Amino acid sequence: MHKTIVNTQPFSDQKPGTSGLRKRVAVFQQPHYLENFIQSIFSTQSPLSGGTLVLGGDGRFYNQTAIQIILRMAAANGIAHCLVGQGGLLSTPAASCVIRQHGAQGGLILSASHNPAGPSGDFGIKFNVANGGPAPEKVTQAIYAYSQTIRQYTLLEAEPINIHSLGKQHLGDMLIEVIDPVADYAALMTDQFDFAAISELLAGDFQMRFDAMHAITGPYAQAILEQRLGAQQGTVIHGTPQEDFAGQHPDPNPAHAAELVEMTQGDNAVDFAAASDGDGDRNMILGKDIFVSPSDSLAILAANANCFPAYPKGIVGVARSMPTSQAVDQVAEHKGIACYETPTGWKFFGSLLDAGAIHFCGEESFGTGSNHVREKDGLWAVLAWLNLLAVKRQSVRQIVQSHWREYGRHYYSRHDYEAIDQTCAEHLMDRLREQLPMLPQTRLADLTVAYADDFSYVDPIDHTTSSQQGIRIGFTEGSRIVYRLSGTGTVGATLRVYLERYLPPTGQHDLDIQQVLGTLATLSREIADIKQITGRERPDLIV
Numbered sequence: 001m002h003k004t005i006v007n008t009q010p011f012s013d014q015k016p017g018t019s020g021l022r023k024r025v026a027v028f029q030q031p032h033y034l035e036n037f038i039q040s041i042f043s044t045q046s047p048l049s050g051g052t053l054v055l056g057g058d059g060r061f062y063n064q065t066a067i068q069i070i071l072r073m074a075a076a077n078g079i080a081h082c083l084v085g086q087g088g089l090l091s092t093p094a095a096s097c098v099i100r101q102h103g104a105q106g107g108l109i110l111s112a113s114h115n116p117a118g119p120s121g122d123f124g125i126k127f128n129v130a131n132g133g134p135a136p137e138k139v140t141q142a143i144y145a146y147s148q149t150i151r152q153y154t155l156l157e158a159e160p161i162n163i164h165s166l167g168k169q170h171l172g173d174m175l176i177e178v179i180d181p182v183a184d185y186a187a188l189m190t191d192q193f194d195f196a197a198i199s200e201l202l203a204g205d206f207q208m209r210f211d212a213m214h215a216i217t218g219p220y221a222q223a224i225l226e227q228r229l230g231a232q233q234g235t236v237i238h239g240t241p242q243e244d245f246a247g248q249h250p251d252p253n254p255a256h257a258a259e260l261v262e263m264t265q266g267d268n269a270v271d272f273a274a275a276s277d278g279d280g281d282r283n284m285i286l287g288k289d290i291f292v293s294p295s296d297s298l299a300i301l302a303a304n305a306n307c308f309p310a311y312p313k314g315i316v317g318v319a320r321s322m323p324t325s326q327a328v329d330q331v332a333e334h335k336g337i338a339c340y341e342t343p344t345g346w347k348f349f350g351s352l353l354d355a356g357a358i359h360f361c362g363e364e365s366f367g368t369g370s371n372h373v374r375e376k377d378g379l380w381a382v383l384a385w386l387n388l389l390a391v392k393r394q395s396v397r398q399i400v401q402s403h404w405r406e407y408g409r410h411y412y413s414r415h416d417y418e419a420i421d422q423t424c425a426e427h428l429m430d431r432l433r434e435q436l437p438m439l440p441q442t443r444l445a446d447l448t449v450a451y452a453d454d455f456s457y458v459d460p461i462d463h464t465t466s467s468q469q470g471i472r473i474g475f476t477e478g479s480r481i482v483y484r485l486s487g488t489g490t491v492g493a494t495l496r497v498y499l500e501r502y503l504p505p506t507g508q509h510d511l512d513i514q515q516v517l518g519t520l521a522t523l524s525r526e527i528a529d530i531k532q533i534t535g536r537e538r539p540d541l542i543v
């Protein structure tokens with residue numbers, strides 16, 4: 001088979017963000033664009049040469065085309081063995097699982113997560129390393145640096161490869177193995193949870209729905225919930241992955257999964273409902289008339305970890321991303337376990353998980369997970385809640401409310417200002433940074449600033465430093481405002497403002513969230529001069 005070397009020029013915009021390289025499909029469709037980035041990975045990640053690569057994606061538009069190109073490049077770059085999910089499919093947590101179980105040197109996950117798909121939507125590539133987790137910053141920096149000087153890439157000339165039938169085939173010297181995308185992952189789930197107890201719960205009059213949002217988790221949820229656990233047929237809705245996610249926005253939050261939220265309200269409300277995103281790493285948990293905020297979900301799972309067969313003695317520690325509410329900190333303090341605050345992005349949990357310093361971790365952005373893989377895992381969170389419900393035999397609402405009575409409630413919300421001008425957004429952040437030294441001890445509305453800083457993190461295991469990770473303004477009675485710019489957007493900049501207010505166990509826990517956070521919301525706009533600088537009066541999205 002003929003190996004071709006193609007001359008190319010660098011693209012200046014190939015710096016990976018919070019979660020891989022994410023761009024409009026049209027950007028990836030430019031000649032050489034995808035190839036340059038893939039070559040930058042293969043050329044800088046030497047363990048891949050002669051090693052095993054895992055390949056799959058969330059099934060979105062351009063997945064098939066990209067897989068064909070990547071296979072031909074992998075073969076030309078000396079990769080010995082490539083495991084491909086059948087049909088090119090692998091959810092993000094399943095890819096992490098497959099990398100770990102098969103001892104692969106890395107994996108490529110083709111996804112732009114919850115961003116809309118289709119020819120005018122987004123596409124993305126995430127490179128995961130041998131521990132199954134997202135490449136750490138030093139790896140993504142090396143890939144980016146290479147992409148800025150690239151002059152050539154190489155690929156094999158070959159006919160399209162059949163990735164739809166299970167089994168082995170050769171492409172040049174490379175062995176391609178098309179695997180069942182669900183099998184390894186489903187087996188791992190049975191080790192983590194009490195499937196007998198969950199089956200018993202589902203066999204009764206308990207009603208649930210799982211919304212796969214026309215994306216990757218459909219086949220996983222059907223296999224695990226309906227086939228293995230015996231949930232009624234039809235439990236999984238929107239379960240067939242579509243290339244354009246049916247034109248929807250597969251982001252599991254109350255705004256984008258409104259149909260599911262409705263199913264938890266009114267006379268025929270189901271007891272439990274959950275959703276996952278485009279690539280299967282996010283989750284949303286709902287009970288009858290209640291939405292469980294992701295920060296609370298992490299805290300509740302951590303507080304009840306001994307309900308899971310994998311943690312009979314509870315867990316050793318937890319971590320949350322900095323903007324995530326401090327609910328889990330309360331649990332860690334009560335239980336006397338370690339608690340880490342990391343920058344935004346799952347990659348920062350990897351070293352803590354590898355070192356055995358934590359068992360559970362999560363982010364406010366609907367990400368929850370454990371040390372079973374090195375990615376956040378939507379279905380893991382859903383099964384964890386089902387396991388909890390099966391053991392406790394209480395409703396979701398009862399579990400959440402009794403948690404608040406024990407630990408207090410962290411009222412929490414994120415206000416996003418989307419697609420604002422990049423220069424304005426950077427100016428806004430710079431202005432905030434300038435104000436930081438003046439803020440402590442200042443009285444704002446009826447609150448006193450306790451601290452104001454730009455979050456910087458030193459990884460306690462590998463001692464790498466990540467600075468400028470978001471601006472924190474903390475008040476004396478525990479409230480917080482956090483500002484950061486999104487690292488996953490594809491149009492302009494997104495300013496995320498995170499608001500949090502704590503009411504202790506004796507406080508009121510059934511108030512309206514936005515009302516409780518009203519003063520903080522106003523302050524957040526005033527301190528950062530949001531209207532003046534961006535022209536925006538109010539957020540585009542409130543979650």
Ligand code: G1P
Nearest residue numbers: 018019345346363365486487488
């Ligand atoms: C967002 C979330 C972050 C998450 C990432 C990938 O990143 O805020 O928690 O890890 O998506 O799912 P952002 O756009 O804020 O950089």
Ligand code: ZN
Nearest residue numbers: 113114279281
């Ligand atoms: Zn995702």
